[in-house]
Amino acid sequence: MNTENRYPVSASLFMLREIKNRQEKVNRGYQLLKRKAEALRLRGRQAAAELATTQGILGHILKEAYISLAAIKFTNGESNALVLENVGEAQIRVQRVPENISGVSTVSLQIVEDTNVNDSLRYAGLGAGGHRTTETKKAFKKAIELLIKFASLRNTCLLLDEAIKSTLRKVNGIEKVIMPKLRNTENYILTEMDEREREELYRLKMVKAKKNFSQTLSKIKVDKKSVCGDSDKSITPSVSSKESFESLAKIWPCTQISSTTVSAGDFKPVCYPHNWEDEDLLF
Numbered sequence: 197m198n199t200e201n202r203y204p205v206s207a208s209l210f211m212l213r214e215i216k217n218r219q220e221k222v223n224r225g226y227q228l229l230k231r232k233a234e235a236l237r238l239r240g241r242q243a244a245a246e247l248a249t250t251q252g253i254l255g256h257i258l259k260e261a262y263i264s265l266a267a268i269k270f271t272n273g274e275s276n277a278l279v280l281e282n283v284g285e286a287q288i289r290v291q292r293v294p295e296n297i298s299g300v301s302t303v304s305l306q307i308v309e310d311t312n313v314n315d316s317l318r319y320a321g322l323g324a325g326g327h328r329t330t331e332t333k334k335a336f337k338k339a340i341e342l343l344i345k346f347a348s349l350r351n352t353c354l355l356l357d358e359a360i361k362s363t364l365r366k367v368n369g370i371e372k373v374i375m376p377k378l379r380n381t382e383n384y385i386l387t388e389m390d391e392r393e394r395e396e397l398y399r400l401k402m403v404k405a406k407k408n409f410s411q412t413l414s415k416i417k418v419d420k421k422s423v424c425g426d427s428d429k430s431i432t433p434s435v436s437s438k439e440s441f442e443s444l445a446k447i448w449p450c451t452q453i454s455s456t457t458v459s460a461g462d463f464k465p466v467c468y469p470h471n472w473e474d475e476d477l478l479f
Contacts, residue, residue, distance in 0.1 A: 207388030261335035305348035
């Protein structure tokens with residue numbers, strides 16, 4: 197397996213549990229991030245729709261306000277000097293209100309109108325064009341309110357757009373990088389553990405077969421001693437290799453046991469019994 201697409205861990209039960217726990221946490225975080233992205237998209241679409249509507253209304257209101265201002269200039273002449281001389285405290289103020297949208301901190305702008313402030317231009321237009329002056333003041337006041345709302349919605353849309361991009365990067369990183377690495381690491385650990393189990397089973401079978409073979413040879417030696425008798429213990433009769441393997445075949449039958457013979461320089465190796473079963477591993 198490619199080591200670049202998995203984490204460098206050792207194949208053990210402890211690491212397998214750790215990888216599975218990490219996979220559960222990553223899946224939980226992945227689902228939460230997907231829900232967050234969907235909520236941000238929904239809120240962003242709503243803010244974008246409101247922004248488009250406000251922009252259309254604002255264009256119309258500004259056009260009407262500047263037309264009424266042109267009518268005042270036509271009626272009363274240039275009044276910029278009068279307005280600049282009577283500038284006082286602002287009647288409309290802006291308040292920043294923090295807002296949390298699915299974990300994203302945004303700032304919305306709210307209009308605060310101070311009614312205690314005296315209007316310095318409340319007597320403007322008494323000589324002529326007072327009605328048009330009042331309409332112009334109302335039109336520009338409404339335009340200011342729409343401008344504040346437009347600025348708040350635009351700021352919200354920009355912040356939500358950045359948050360959506362960041363969240364989608366995280367979601368794609370988890371889905372395309374982290375989760376495949378965790379799956380490959382888990383598969384690697386399971387494969388290594390299965391391979392070790394097979395090696396251990398094969399080793400136990402070989403140990404059991406060797407032990408049984410040594411026990412069989414010891415039984416053959418005991419049988420030889422019993423055949424020779426107890427009268428002459430110092431003299432050990434010579435038994436040929438063919439007779440030894442015939443006795444071994446009687447005690448442990450195996451179809452693949454062959455005798456070691458040397459004729460004309462040819463050597464035939466001995467095939468030891470290997471037809472063991474799984475229950476032979478129970479020591």
